[in-house]
Amino acid sequence: xxxxxxxxxxxxxxxxxxxxxxxxYARCLPVSTYGMQAAVAKKETDHLFIGSSMFRQGLSIDVLxxxxxxSSYILSYNGNQPALMAMELQYxxxxxxxxxxxxxxxxxxxxxxxxxxxxxxxxxxTDLDFKIRAWKLMAENSNAGFSDFFEFFVxxxxxxxxxxxxxxxxxxxxxxxxxxxxxxxxxxxEELYSLGSLGGRDGLKEAQTEGYRQIAELAQEYGMNLYFxxxxxxxxxxxxxxxxxxxxxxxxxMKAIEAEWKGKGxxxxxCAEDLDFDTSDAGSFQDLIHLSASGRDAYTKxxxxxx
Numbered sequence: 001x002x003x004x005x006x007x008x009x010x011x012x013x014x015x016x017x018x019x020x021x022x023x024x025y026a027r028c029l030p031v032s033t034y035g036m037q038a039a040v041a042k043k044e045t046d047h048l049f050i051g052s053s054m055f056r057q058g059l060s061i062d063v064l065x066x067x068x069x070x071s072s073y074i075l076s077y078n079g080n081q082p083a084l085m086a087m088e089l090q091y092x093x094x095x096x097x098x099x100x101x102x103x104x105x106x107x108x109x110x111x112x113x114x115x116x117x118x119x120x121x122x123x124x125x126t127d128l129d130f131k132i133r134a135w136k137l138m139a140e141n142s143n144a145g146f147s148d149f150f151e152f153f154v155x156x157x158x159x160x161x162x163x164x165x166x167x168x169x170x171x172x173x174x175x176x177x178x179x180x181x182x183x184x185x186x187x188x189x190e191e192l193y194s195l196g197s198l199g200g201r202d203g204l205k206e207a208q209t210e211g212y213r214q215i216a217e218l219a220q221e222y223g224m225n226l227y228f229x230x231x232x233x234x235x236x237x238x239x240x241x242x243x244x245x246x247x248x249x250x251x252x253x254m255k256a257i258e259a260e261w262k263g264k265g266x267x268x269x270x271c272a273e274d275l276d277f278d279t280s281d282a283g284s285f286q287d288l289i290h291l292s293a294s295g296r297d298a299y300t301k302x303x304x305x306x307x
Contacts, residue, residue, distance in 0.1 A: 020128065023123075023127075023128045023131055023153060024127055024128040026123075026124050026157070026161060027124065027125055027126060027127060029124075029164060029168075030168065032168050032171040032172040032175070033171070033172045033175045033176050033177065033178070034171050034172075034174075034175040034178055035075070035121060035124070035125045035178070036075060036088060036091065036092055036122075036125035036126065037125050038073075038177075038178065039073050039075055039092055039097060039178065040092055040095045040096065040097050042071070042073060042097070042177075043096060043097065043098065044071075044097065044098035044099070045070075045071045045072065045073045045097070045098075045099055045100075046068070046069065046070025046071050046072065046099075046100045046101060047064065047068055047070065047071065047072040047073070047100070047101045047103065048072075048073050048075065048097075048099045048101070048102050048103065049064075049072070049073070049074045049075065049076075049103040049105075049178075049229075050075045050076075050080070050085045050088060050089060050102070050103070050104055050105065051074075051075070051076050051080055051085070051103075051104065051105025051107070051229075052076060052077065052078065052079055052080040052081075052105050052107055052110055053076060053078050053079070053080075053290060054076075054105050054107045054231045054289065054290070055074055055075075055076040055105050055229075055231070056074070056076035056078075056179075056180055057180070057184065057286065057290040057291050057296060058231035058232070058290070058291045058295075058296055058299060058300075059074055059179060059231075059296065059299075059300055059303075060179065060293075060296045060297050060300040061074060061176055061177055061178070061179020061180075061181075062179070062297075063297055063300040063301055063304065064179070064300060064304065065177070067300070067301060067304035067305075068304050068307075070100070071177070072177060072179075073177045073178050074177065074178035074179045075088065075092075075178055076105075076178065077118075077119035077121060077122050078118050078119040079110065079113075079116070079117075079118030079119055080105065080110065080118075080119065080122075081110040081111070081113060081115060081116070081208055081211065082104075082110065082111055082208040082209070082211030082212045082215070083115045083137060083207045083208050083210065083211035084115065084117065084122070084134065084137075084211070085104060085105070085211060085215060086210075086211040086212075086214035086215045086218070087130065087133065087134060087137075087211075088122070089102070089215060089218055090214070090218060091126060091130055093218060093222060099222065099224055100224060100225065101224060101225045101227070101307070102215075102219050102224045102225065102226050102227070103227045103228075103229055103307075104212075104215055104226070104227070104228050104229065105229060105231070106228040106229055106230040106250055106254070106269065106271075107230070107231070107289075108204075108243065108246035108247045108249070108250045109198060109201065109243075109246065110208070111204045111205065111208040111209065111212070111246070111249075111250055111253075112201035112202070112203065112204050112205060112208070112246050113201070113205065113208070114138075114141050114142040114205060114207075115137045115138050115141045115142065115205070115207050115208070116138055116142055116144075117134060117138065117152075120152075120156040120157055121157070121160075122134075123152070123156055123157055124157050124160065124161075131152070131153065135149065135152055135153075137207065141205070141207050182293075183293035184286050184290075184292050184293050185286075185292060185293070186281075186282060186283035186284055186285060186286065186292035186293075186294060186295065187282050187283070187285055187286060187287065187292070188282050188283075189282040191282070192234050192236060192282050192285060192287070192288060193236060195287060195288055197240055197242070198237075198240075198242070198243070198288070198289075199242060200242040200245075201242065201246060203246075203249060204246065204249050204250065204253065209253050212228075212253060212254075212257060213257060216257050216260075216261065216263075216267075219263055219265070219267075220261070220262060220263035220264075223263070223264055223265060224263070224265050225265035225266040225267075225268075226261075226263065226265065226266065226267050226268070227266070227268050227269075227270060227307060228254055228268070228269045228270070229270050229271075229303065230247070230250075230269075230270070230271040230272055231272060231291065231299065232272035232275075232277050232279050232284070232285075232291060232295070232299055233272065233279065233288060233289050234279060234280075234282070234285045234287075234288045234289070235279045235280045236288060237288050237289060238273075238279060251269065251271075254269045268307075270303065270306055270307070272299075274306070275299070275302040275303065275306060276302060277298065277299055277302055281295070283295070284298060284299075
């Protein structure tokens with residue numbers, strides 16, 4: 001019986017050690033062309049874009065590199081939220097990344113969501129301290145339970161680690177400086193109007209608006225120019241009362257942050273309606289909120305001329 005207990009105890013300790021090693025040192029694997037560690041490895045970038053799939057599908061790295069002076073990097077994770085973007089920015093700055101111009105995704109639905117990591121690739125890019133802080137944020141603001149905890153620290157990304165050489169090769173072939181190289185086709189008006197709406201939300205979440213403020217504070221501290229970008233949505237979204245309500249709340253929050261801005265650099269909010277982008281062109285959209293490849297190119301050119 002004693003041997004069984006010792007064996008069981010040894011197995012538990014070994015498993016715990018593996019979990020700790022994974023959560024602390026997976027970030028030390030050779031970087032690809034995507035994610036936080038790839039950005040940190042660059043040591044500096046003139047233009048850093050941090051956002052959700054709005055930025056992945058809405059920004060062309062080819063156009064950015066052609067139109068903007070200096071280097072550009074796009075950091076995008078599916079469902080990335082303001083509270084988490086603030087943590088990601090802080091992490092990269094503390095790791096030594098130098099940034100001149102910072103661009104933040106202003107997507108109202110992420111600001112109206114409870115803090116949560118939808119894209120677990122974030123966990124491959126960060127140390128244990130980041131994960132503990134992210135988990136605390138999630139646990140304090142949602143119904144996260146033990147099963148979520150277990151997935152977060154134990155099972156998430158295990159398949160990617162086991163297949164790391166292949167996975168890293170595939171990711172590197174699909175991205176450059178964080179920007180996707182895949183070309184998605186546009187839709188038709190009929191297809192876009194057949195899609196269901198995204199539904200309502202109960203206003204902006206305090207943790208998310210605090211994330212916006214933390215981003216502004218970091219931009220001030222590190223002397224960056226700060227831009228908040230609302231990428232184009234299909235015309236049907238701008239006619240949607242739920243989206244307009246959250247959009248208006250986000251703009252009010254931006255005005256409040258701008259009123260407190262004491263940074264040496266620029267503070268600006270650039271919305272799709274500020275640019276001459278045709279939001280009625282179905283071919284520029286994959287769905288109601290994501291741009292197609294042609295829409296991405298057109299929007300990025302307009303954005304570059306505005307900053």
